[in-house]
Amino acid sequence: MTTVPYGARSSALAMLDALAKKHPVPLAAIVQLTRRCNLGCRHCFQVERAGVELATEEWKLVLRRLADAGVLFLTFTGGEPLLRRDFVELVREARALAFAIKVKTNGLLLDEAACKALAAAAVMEVHFSFYATDPALHDRVTGLAGSHAKTLAAARHMRELGVHVLLNCALQADTFDGYGAVIEFARAEGMDWSFDPGIQVQEDGCTRPADHRLAPGQLERLYADPRLSLPLALEDTGKKLRSTVCRVGEAMVAVAPNGDVWPCLSLLEPLGNLVESPLERIWVGNPRLARLARICWADLPECRGCELLGFCVRCHANALHEDGDLLGPSRLACAAARARARAAGVGPERSDDAGLAPEGESRRLPFAGGATEMAGEFTVRPRRQEEGQR
Numbered sequence: 001m002t003t004v005p006y007g008a009r010s011s012a013l014a015m016l017d018a019l020a021k022k023h024p025v026p027l028a029a030i031v032q033l034t035r036r037c038n039l040g041c042r043h044c045f046q047v048e049r050a051g052v053e054l055a056t057e058e059w060k061l062v063l064r065r066l067a068d069a070g071v072l073f074l075t076f077t078g079g080e081p082l083l084r085r086d087f088v089e090l091v092r093e094a095r096a097l098a099f100a101i102k103v104k105t106n107g108l109l110l111d112e113a114a115c116k117a118l119a120a121a122a123v124m125e126v127h128f129s130f131y132a133t134d135p136a137l138h139d140r141v142t143g144l145a146g147s148h149a150k151t152l153a154a155a156r157h158m159r160e161l162g163v164h165v166l167l168n169c170a171l172q173a174d175t176f177d178g179y180g181a182v183i184e185f186a187r188a189e190g191m192d193w194s195f196d197p198g199i200q201v202q203e204d205g206c207t208r209p210a211d212h213r214l215a216p217g218q219l220e221r222l223y224a225d226p227r228l229s230l231p232l233a234l235e236d237t238g239k240k241l242r243s244t245v246c247r248v249g250e251a252m253v254a255v256a257p258n259g260d261v262w263p264c265l266s267l268l269e270p271l272g273n274l275v276e277s278p279l280e281r282i283w284v285g286n287p288r289l290a291r292l293a294r295i296c297w298a299d300l301p302e303c304r305g306c307e308l309l310g311f312c313v314r315c316h317a318n319a320l321h322e323d324g325d326l327l328g329p330s331r332l333a334c335a336a337a338r339a340r341a342r343a344a345g346v347g348p349e350r351s352d353d354a355g356l357a358p359e360g361e362s363r364r365l366p367f368a369g370g371a372t373e374m375a376g377e378f379t380v381r382p383r384r385q386e387e388g389q390r
């Protein structure tokens with residue numbers, strides 16, 4: 001997942017990050033309370049919206065097990081987490097266990113009582129899905145008339161109660177021109193903002209959400225915007241080849257609505273279940289997770305010779321779901337890397353702005369090294385009818 005960060009990391013967080021690398025389980029957990037949602041956003045990657053959900057007491061056991069394992073940061077997400085009737089009760093339980101809590105929501109069900117309960121539980125941050133300052137445009141993305149007004153009212157209410165609010169904006173081709181307005185709006189309201197230009201395909205490989213991705217020229221303008229302070233410089237490729245591709249297995253544990261533990265929120269491969277076992281037993285020494293966490297850039301047969309390697313931020317899950325190979329190139333990452341390189345003034349010429357399909361063959365750099373045998377260990381779900389639409 002490619003997210004444009006907001007603000008600089010504090011030294012305290014950097015220290016915690018260093019500590020996390022030595023800790024046998026991640027210091028952060030993201031808990032998907034439900035896959036149900038009260039919106040039908042056009043770009044959503046989630047396919048399955050039903051499924052088994054833990055009962056309240058089971059969730060409390062899961063939270064205790066996360067706390068016992070040393071998890072400090074807890075993010076509640078969904079679906080829409082407030083669709084759980086026990087949501088406030090679970091937040092209070094998490095607070096009693098001394099987690100630093102974040103909530104990701106669309107805000108539609110955050111009424112006055114829920115806002116006050118979150119503020120009283122000293123929730124650290126509430127992230128609202130927010131797509132545009134223009135209500136009609138926002139509502140077109142969510143598919144629900146009036147959703148903009150409700151989301152905004154809840155965000156303002158949380159802010160008034162002294163809670164840190166972040167507007168989380170999945171940037172799309174037709175909302176792109178308004179991203180500057182989102183920054184100005186957030187600043188005026190005393191809120192933070194974050195842009196995610198990496199619209200993922202659906203979990204089953206359906207490519208419909210990709211129709212809303214930014215065009216290459218838009219991506220390039222985004223990466224060149226000094227307000228976003230995005231890193232563009234070519235990284236030392238020799239050093240990068242020896243480093244891991246992402247922090248899966250290290251930075252954050254993801255928990256499914258049924259208590260299953262996933263490597264991350266995009267790789268939905270159950271490693272064990274937190275109702276049945278403590279986190280340490282599921283996570284520490286898990287051979288599949290260890291192999292995933294060890295994948296270096298040098299292990300990616302095609303990427304390791306790519307001229308854009310120094311500009312690339314690649315996600316195994318995106319490569320798997322969209323392009324069918326966990327170790328292969330990801331067209332989402334390729335497009336972003338090209339845009340970063342162009343924004344830095346060293347990229348290949350753009351052939352067109354029409355879409356995100358790979359622009360021909362990248363020039364390969366010489367490299368000698370051995371690939372891991374991860375391909376095939378994580379499988380793609382069956383593709384749906386949209387496979388051939390681009």
Ligand code: SF4
Nearest residue numbers: 246264266315316317
């Ligand atoms: S595979 Fe890596 S980059 Fe992708 S979502 Fe998971 S942790 Fe993040």
Ligand code: SF4
Nearest residue numbers: 303306312329330334
């Ligand atoms: S730009 Fe594409 S091919 Fe090159 S390293 Fe990134 S994902 Fe691999």
